[in-house]
Amino acid sequence: MGEPILEVKNLHVHFETHDGTAEVINGIDFTIERGETAALVGETGCGKSVTVKSIMGLLPSATIPEGEIRYKGEDVLSLSDAERHSRRGKEMSMIMQDPMTSLNPVLTVGEQMMDVLKWQGRPRLSLSKLVRDALSTGSKAEHRERAIEMLGEVEISAPERVFESYPVELSGGMRQRVLIAIALLSEPDLLIADEPGTALDVTTEAKVLDLLDELVEERDTSVLYITHDLGVAREVSDRINVMYAGEIVEQAPTADLFANPQHPYTRGLLESIPTLSTGIGDGIEGHLPDYTDPPVGCRFVERCPHAEPACYDAYPYPRQTGSDHATACHLFDGPPARERHESLAADPVDIGTAPWLVAGGDAPGDVSADGGTDQ
């Protein structure tokens, strides 16, 4: 650890819509160290998937007016399509959310895995290589062997049978394991897992997440988990980035975030986790802002129980609120947690201190001394 594998700096992502420009991602910064597992957490529509698809170069209709995405120090936004394609799949890989729609229904699992092995890291079109591959039975046999071995590694008990099966013949849990096998086939250094268990029942999701955890630890793969569930993020990640309406509102090591949640949105998410003592939480009232006309100041202002008039106009830049903890809220004092990007520069405003700090209250969600909840 210690050396970043991925650095996202002041990233802005816009889309043109009939109603104007949607400013979906608004100046986010985060870093993943080598071997680290980080989570990006927030509700549906907050920009998590747009962020990771921007990293992977899978958003041809978006514009990125500002920002940098550095993979192993290299600015991937300045690379050509062919150069990005050559890194995708081999260096960086992604597990998509829904295994049913992510797998091709008219190809067998084996055909899809063989395709990945054949094309990983290669330029998009190469007729000579196509012909050479078509004549090369040796590499086909090796690829088949490697694919079946990988299906075994994701604990599929009859890998040869699954290799010959169509996705529709498999259960949801099996399809998710196949997606994990495909994502890890090329031994990527960075794996992005976009809500990898969401389409599964709770028990199968837990098994799949445990398996994924073991596999990436064995390989020392860096992982970015995307999830709407802080409980899942606590189980799988070393570090959490809480995202709201295209901005990262709080960043901290996982145990610290659960022991000392600061941003009102993070606290609202924690209060939404069902616990044995309080049952199902109240959730957070209201909805995400319109990205074509977002608030000038804090994007959470319409839903925040602690909002003050100044929050409507003053941008709450992230400030350092602990040795490795940053929070973007005017209730907290501290030096800027990152370079104050010119487009988002703002002066601090005084709206008082967080009421739970004044009252000396506990963290929400019945957080115990070790940072766990009683859910």
Ligand code: SF4
């Ligand atoms: S800046 Fe104001 S509105 Fe935004 S989260 Fe903090 S208190 Fe709430």
